[in-house]
Amino acid sequence: MATDARKRFSTPTTFVLLIFLSIALVITDLSGQFLGVPRQLTTWVTNGLYSGINAPGRWLTYSSFYLQDRAQLLESQRAREREYQDAVVKNRRFDALARENSELRQVLALVQRSPDLELVTAELTATVFEPGRNEILINRGKSHGVLDGMAVLDATGIYGQVVESLAFTSRVILITDRRLAVPVVVQRSGTHALITGIGNSSELVLEHAEITADIENGDLLVASGLGGVYPHGYPVGVVMSMEPDASGVEMRVMVEPLASMHRRTWLLVVVGGTTSEVAEE
């Protein structure tokens, strides 16, 4: 029965025929003359099979590459963020240097504009942060010629007054402090007045201004030079608002200081020639 089965499926004749057919096909194909079309068809079919069979593996490969790339991108992004933060810090340092440079230029310009004033450049070393006290410390003292009562300027306006001079440092009270008064004159009308601080770094008040006084919003107040402390004609502030007080006799005039309170690093101490006029910019 086994022999019958073998004969049924794989007879010797079948073997011989298939082997000869195979050899004939090989020779024919090698000659390259007759099997071009079957070759194209089978290639087309096997290419499709190849693509289909390898599609999942290829998809997995691409997915793994994608995930790997994403991880790399995330790492790269973190590195860029770190670099960005470093660059921001550097940029802020450059900004600070640029501001300081600009401030120094302004101070230098002020010194050059005021040949009659004897000025000493000072650097802010500390700020006193206490309610009602607007004071700073500067790195110039008696050894630099800085004495008590001397005026302190910045590049844009009167800043304050030295109240305590030590050997190498000085304590300066700002014009925004309640304890300091600055004699001023309205540049437009020549009206004299006295302004004091109210403890607010952005506001001064003009004391005892009569309601009929020739003062208007926007008027520039400059130092009058009375008392010989502040240089005559040096800007102090600009009138912001005016309103009559309860008595109806006087006005409450609010003034914006022109000096940049708490925003300056470089200051000038007037150590001489305070009565001379300062050229206006």
Place this chain on the structure above:
Amino acid sequence: MKLPRNNVGFALTLVLALVLTMLDLPHFAPAALTYFTPNFALLVCYYWATNSPTHFSVMVAWLFGFLFDALHAEPFGLNGFILCVVVLVGLNLPRRSNRPILGYQLLALLLLVIFAEIVRLIVMQFVEYPVQGSIVAIPWSIVASLAFWFIVVVILDRWIVVDDSNVSFS
């Protein structure tokens, strides 16, 4: 999964061999592993010829050889010729209790794998000369085929083939 010992079962296992032949190595696998590629078609045909001689038709093997020719871009008839010889040898192996004798089976397999590689090399000399990489790959391919033979036997014996002990050869 159980497959019957008929042309459907043969075809499915040969298709599986075809798929394994066509599968690319994963991208993380070393490139040298491409040399270590078993001749899946030969192994499957040899298995069926030795283990199911009454059912396996040489015509099925020859037709699949045609497919493998197309797949490998080899001359038509080359793999058909090789698989015909494989089936012929497999059918005529010495048997004991209706099972091929293991020693003869392994020896025949070794000779057949070497034969297949040599025939392919000779024929491919006419297609491309020198044959790209084949000389280097031949020993590794033979080793891979022999190593994979045991996997083929285990899988087909235990997991796929329906037990046909009721078939009588007497």
